[in-house]
Amino acid sequence: MSALLDVQNLSVSFRQDGKDSLAVKGVSFAVNRGETVALVGESGSGKSVSALSTVSLLPDSATVKGSITYDGQQMVGADKARLQKVRGNDISFIFQEPMTSLNPLHTLERQLRESIELHQGLRGDAVRDRIIELLHKVGIRDPETRLGAYPHQLSGGQRQRVMIAMALANGPDLLIADEPTTALDVTIQAQILELLAELKEAEGMSLLFITHDLGIVRRFADRVCVMKDGEIVETGPTAEIFDAPQHPYTQMLLGAEP
Ligand code: ADP
Numbered sequence: 001m002s003a004l005l006d007v008q009n010l011s012v013s014f015r016q017d018g019k020d021s022l023a024v025k026g027v028s029f030a031v032n033r034g035e036t037v038a039l040v041g042e043s044g045s046g047k048s049v050s051a052l053s054t055v056s057l058l059p060d061s062a063t064v065k066g067s068i069t070y071d072g073q074q075m076v077g078a079d080k081a082r083l084q085k086v087r088g089n090d091i092s093f094i095f096q097e098p099m100t101s102l103n104p105l106h107t108l109e110r111q112l113r114e115s116i117e118l119h120q121g122l123r124g125d126a127v128r129d130r131i132i133e134l135l136h137k138v139g140i141r142d143p144e145t146r147l148g149a150y151p152h153q154l155s156g157g158q159r160q161r162v163m164i165a166m167a168l169a170n171g172p173d174l175l176i177a178d179e180p181t182t183a184l185d186v187t188i189q190a191q192i193l194e195l196l197a198e199l200k201e202a203e204g205m206s207l208l209f210i211t212h213d214l215g216i217v218r219r220f221a222d223r224v225c226v227m228k229d230g231e232i233v234e235t236g237p238t239a240e241i242f243d244a245p246q247h248p249y250t251q252m253l254l255g256a257e258p
């Protein structure tokens with residue numbers, strides 16, 4: 001299988017108050033085409049920093065070393081044009097808190113319109129049709145009637161569905177979901193996970209799924225990477241990680257499962 005995203009020996013340090021602190025320490029993992037890979041670890045273990053490194057979304061205080069290739073192209077130190085191409089056409093992100101990513105002053109139609117016009121060059125009625133199609137895909141009922149809604153008029157689960165719709169607008173090959181269900185109630189979490197698993201198949205995407213909760217990836221990840229203190233301490237097929245965890249930290253995470 002060919003790796004769509006291949007991260008090799010990634011290290012990231014942040015310069016703060018004249019000192020460097022290492023947040024990610026020589027991490028290697030790959031996401032093959034069509035695969036769902038889960039990056040799991042507790043808060044502060046370096047999951048988001050690793051993910052943001054893929055398309056250079058870290059602040060200037062960060063120094064990134066190692067290799068990250070997307071579809072064979074080097075992303076570490078890539079020029080602006082290549083980064084913009086990959087961000088615009090190939091990799092999409094969704095984050096934990098949709099309220100902070102949606103503009104509270106813009107209707108759904110406007111937020112989605114901007115994503116679509118930017119990425120797909122559609123205009124006029126074609127944009128509206130595409131918006132309705134996207135909202136439909138992510139399970140917003142009667143999308144025609146919701147176009148004028150503002151983010152605060154939606155539930156948390158609906159807002160996350162809208163964020164997913166925006167992430168799909170550019171037809172990404174790789175979706176990076178960084179704790180997409182952490183802010184949601186348990187029943188809504190399950191619905192969003194279900195939706196992501198369905199969309200991944202329907203859209204033929206690969207998925208890098210980031211979570212602090214090892215339990216939730218069991219049903220839908222193909223492989224799991226367990227992160228601790230900036231390192232991957234264990235990686236393997238999901239069934240192996242759950243049935244025969246080798247590292248004491250993974251055993252601890254599983255032991256802590258209800
Ligand atoms: P996780 O996503 O696993 O919760 P992060 O990847 O966000 O963890 O953070 C890993 C480490 O890097 C943490 O110690 C965090 O404080 C540090 N870190 C993250 N972003 C920055 C930043 N912009 N400046 C300085 N340190 C940061």
Ligand code: MG
Pocket residue numbers: 047048049178179
């Ligand atoms: Mg994080």
